[in-house]
Amino acid sequence: MKSFVKVSMVAIALMSTCISAQENINIEKKYTKEIAKLVKSKKVEAAFGHIDQQEEQTMKDLVTLTEILAPPFKEEKRGKAFAQMLIAAGVDSLWTDKVGNVIGLRKGTSGESGFVGIDAHLDVVFPEGTNVSVTKVGDTLKAPGIGDDTRGLTMLISMLKAMNKSGIQTQKDLLIVGTVGEEGLGDLRGMKYLFNESGLPIDSWIAIDGGDIGRISNAGLGSKRYKVIVRGKGGHSWGHFGLANPHHALGKVISLFSSDAWTYTSGNIPKTSFNVGRIGGGTSVNSIPFESWMEVDMRALHPNNLDEIEKLFKLSVDKAISEYNSSGITDEVTYELIQIGDRPSGELSPSLPLIQKTMAATEHFGVEPKLGRGSTNINIPVSKGIPSVCIGRGGKGGGAHSLHEWYLNDETGPASIKLALLITLAEAGFNK
Template sequence: MDMKQIVTSLLLVFFLIPSLSVAQGNQAIEKKYTKEIDKLAKAKKVQAAFDHIIEQEDQTMKDLITLTEVLAPPFGEDKRGKVFASMLVDAGVDSIWTDKVGNVIALRKGTSGTPGYVGVDAHMDVVFPEGTDVTVKKVGDTLKAPGIGDDTRGLTMLLSMLKAMNKADIKTEKDVLIVGTVGEEGLGDLRGMKYMFNESGLKIDSWIAIDGGSIGRISNAGLGSKRYKLVVSGKGGHSWGDFELANPHHALGKAIDVFSKDAWAFTAGDISKTSFNVGRIGGGTSVNSIPFESWMEVDMRAIDPKNLDRIEDIFIKSVEKAISTYNASGVKGEVTYKLIKIGDRPSEELPASLPLIQRAMAATQYFGVEPSLGRGSTNINIPVSKGIPSVCIGRGGQGGGAHSLHEWYMNDETGAESIQLALLITVAQAGLEK
């Protein structure tokens, strides 16, 4: 092929292939969404809202301290919910309520009257138990306290966004729900979102969750998990006087051994990433007592829903095999067991071509950040599993130590940008009143 032919071929490719902006992970942003976001971001009311977000940064940080110091332990989000609800009322909403499971839901009415909500949320719960010291300590520009980032920062972003929309007199075509959700962490098992999408009766068309780290990270897929508590029970007795009596700890150890071997064999195969973990073990009364109860908690995760079902099946069968083998090993009496499912998060993925995901990528790119699609275990697992357009975006700023007593957050220029980004995606999805 001579140079003229090469040039001709390249020109054909250029004119025949639609213009695309490439994002990380070989994802692409359609040009129409880039134009849509650029036009929306330049609208006078949106620019005014952006300015308000910057102007109220000091108050946003004060809100962060206030909310962080109201502990919201697992299954104990009520106190924080009341404070957050009061802040939403002060910011200005059309109506507000707390649902059956504790989600705080504020409605900002749209102008079109068409059914279907655009939801935007941050979760209120933290991983820390009742009694944890959540007093915020300031060290230079850094705020330190358990839960200050994950996800209390997200709650303050919702407040700042709402205030800015009201101050700039932004009206959306669709109704917007601004929600502080419960039960995102650990054994909460996404109970807030499960209620919203399975029992609330609300017609939700799309969802934007604020959780995670830096600006630019966009989750459009849910990492599924299955979690169980295995409880093994026996008669119990004295370590010397009742020697040879069936021992729940020994049986539990056998279950771990059998499951680990069978699960390793499966996960080592030619499959997408699948994991398993024994995270907690407990039981027993003293070193010289045969325990009457032993327990463990197991976490299994997979990208592919079929693999998640398979690793769950392996676990259940491994436990049954291990307990039967142990009881037949010559011990006196036997142990019994009970399996309790303590977590079930679905694993699914939404295509990058969906308008909400395209808008999230285009909006991210508007702020000069290369968008990166990914997968996580977040509130969007539920709507994603139902095929409802959903994304999870980051909190911005700098932070670290999540789920630890030394968690910290420091605001920087990406802090305000992350709020502006949330607003831009929300308004794009809900439609700016013409």
Template sequence: MKHITLGILMTLGFSTCSVFAQGSTEIDKKYSKEVDRLYKSKKVKEAFSHIRSQMDETTADLITLTEVLAPPFMEDERGKVFAKMLEEAGVDSLWTDKVGNVIGLRKGTSGASGYVGVDAHLDVVFPQGTDVSVQKVGDTLKAPGIGDDTRGLAMLISMLKAMNKAEIKTEKDLLIVGTVGEEGLGDLRGMKYLFNESGLDIDSWIAIDGGSLGRISNAGLGSKRYKLLIKGQGGHSWGAFGLANPHHALGKAIDIFSKDAWAYTSGDIPKTSFNVGRIGGGTSVNSIPFESWMEVDMRAIDPKNLDEIEAIFKNSVEKAITQYNASGVRGEVDYELIKIGDRPSGELPASLPLIQRTMAATKLFGETPRLGRGSTNINIPVAKGIPAVCIGRGGQGGGAHSLHEWYLNDEEGDESIQLALLITLSEAGLDK
């Protein structure tokens, strides 16, 4: 069956990591002082030096990981490579959980319960068969997935190596994690398992994803995704003319939903969006299809609006199928709605210690903290009220989610690893 991409986007704002949340970026002096002391400590400075000196190793790790393709639900091989890197860099224990998350535990000294987690996601958006060979053009690396989020995985390995070389001990236990299922239909399954089923007592979470330094997500952009499947008898385009046609019914569903949803999103409400991303079905140009389908993405800042746009979608489909079957066609079509994605919304206050520390650390690197909202791994802890932030991977890059994705490591690239380490240590506590 041939898949067709339909570029219909009706939106008042959409993004994965770049929609800015509300919230003051004012930093409490006590957190500025705390992070500044940490930044100036001898062991942290030594770790920063190791991060700079192992840049070539980090680039080699990035290339190795990039060239192991990892679509959602097929992250196993990359997970094995990442696990080997964690083991060689040095963790106290290492395991792959039930859904495929690769977890390295670095024990703290306090014996206190509750983990601090730091992660990057293993999966990329590209399907099996995609050529992920890394091409070097000067200092620029080109390959699908090299930035999003393979660079984040390489950063975790660099952080771990630097902590061990500098003999840094944290007060709290650290979980260093390569998560599965962040992209697309993966639907944050790795994080859902960690926070809902794993039994791990997680106090706070730091995700590495997205772009430049200074970008800090403290809020989750919720989304609901559905596949609408419409079925009919099917037949010859001439001999069975007049028979109910699933494609025609699908067209009516798109038309009614687009009108009703556009009227809703154009109102005085927080940003809400809807998108028909893919359609498909049929066997030939001269056949009435027996099946037609589309995939729909809806997003909203406010959980209430997300529920309401979902209700509009369901009502629109019901209305469209009822009207089509009553239009005089012979026979009728029926339909099925299959939920293929559900990411919760939520927002954490900027006053939380983790967010304060993240902003203070960001400022020490000469960047202006920018609080934002995204559809990332932190959606899950944020919706549960667990402190979490998503930070950028630094460097220069472009073409994310495309075959011409590229990444260039520059001074900001090393600083992004140092920043991630500083935030992690400020949250976990540096053992003196």
């Protein structure tokens, strides 16, 4: 199992929401000039001023939303609070769709079809019963979910308020969205609905997630996730000794898969990872279990490698179970594979206008833009070739996905909201 531990560490390294950049890309001068022209506008200047003036209220909104726990599939209560904030901030219309996405429409002036969307996700990784009360230590706020991605939701509210107070109009319609199901087993269900089923003509997408200002994701890290359930008759550890044992069979599955997968991922291929994240089953120490299960996560930079390790996984499971059933035990075990996650890979060219504008806007704030890859809401539009970026929340923070998560609103906090506004105006078209 030594090699399996090594692979688990590889998987952990890939778990961050927006992975750090691999490359810096040149920004075309025309986009730098476009951003410079935008920030000279009196309306944009006024909007920036409103963002600064709203910071105290923005932080109050952060506390309010953080203290409404929103596990995946149970985002409704937080969604309602976020919807009320959108209404108060001045959206033209608002609705909650079939899966729970909260969508605010801000109309543009062109009358053209096709939306520019900007979102942050409503859900957090924490289960029901988690204490999400916010505590303050100096200027630092501490609570599970305070950064990922509750801070992103408050950025949308501040941005919308600033646009309305300064009289900014865009040419294209804007969708300002609190999405559901970004985390874990939510499996991007909010974005999958928006892009696969809603019928909304979405031209481009901006997601707010991740941490530092300057981190830009233009690529999606794909993943496949499965639950393996092994079943047997079960019985007494002494009285039924020799009976097929699902735990023993699952152990063989893990051993064989980790060995074969380590050989594959160690080859000369783009980075690919695997991880057994959870294991369970059994009733007592002196009982042969009737059921054993595990959850497996596989990720890859390239879609072909993701397909290959998925095939290898399925073959390993089938082979291990067959070998176990042929090992001389009494009776046999059966198994079931349940897919619990499917996030597509994809990558957009840095030369796309939206990505160029995002980098130029980032550079305006004196921050070096860095492109990277992550497992975020943009996996869905990116896989379809729809222009999309994921940008950071700014400020300082840490402990994401832990009970010790914290957020400190330094000067990059309001700057990140201004950045989101600039990118949105550049993409949607700005009426002076």
